[in-house]
Amino acid sequence: MIKVKCPICNKEIEWNSNNIYRPFCSERCKMKDLGGWADEKYHISSPLTPEDLEDERIVQEIEQALLNQSNNK
Numbered sequence: 001m002i003k004v005k006c007p008i009c010n011k012e013i014e015w016n017s018n019n020i021y022r023p024f025c026s027e028r029c030k031m032k033d034l035g036g037w038a039d040e041k042y043h044i045s046s047p048l049t050p051e052d053l054e055d056e057r058i059v060q061e062i063e064q065a066l067l068n069q070s071n072n073k
C-alpha cells in the first residue's frame with residue numbers, strides 16, 4: 001500500500017487509482033492547487049519549469065509502481 005501526503009494540506013492519503021483527486025486528498029485541495037497554479041502561469045506565462053516536470057515524473061513513477069503491483073497479484 002502506498003501512502004502519499006497531500007501537497008496542499010499535508011494529510012496522509014492512500015494512493016490508489018480510485019482516488020481521482022490524487023495526489024490530493026480531496027477535490028477541495030485539487031482545486032486549490034490548480035487555482036494557484038493557473039494564477040501564477042497566467043501572470044508569468046512561462047513554459048513548464050524543470051520542477052513542474054519533476055513533479056509529473058514522480059507521479060508517473062508512482063502510477064507505474066502501482067501498475068506493477070497489481071500485475072503481480
Ligand SMILES: [Zn+2]
Nearest residue numbers: 006009025029
Ligand atoms: Zn488535502
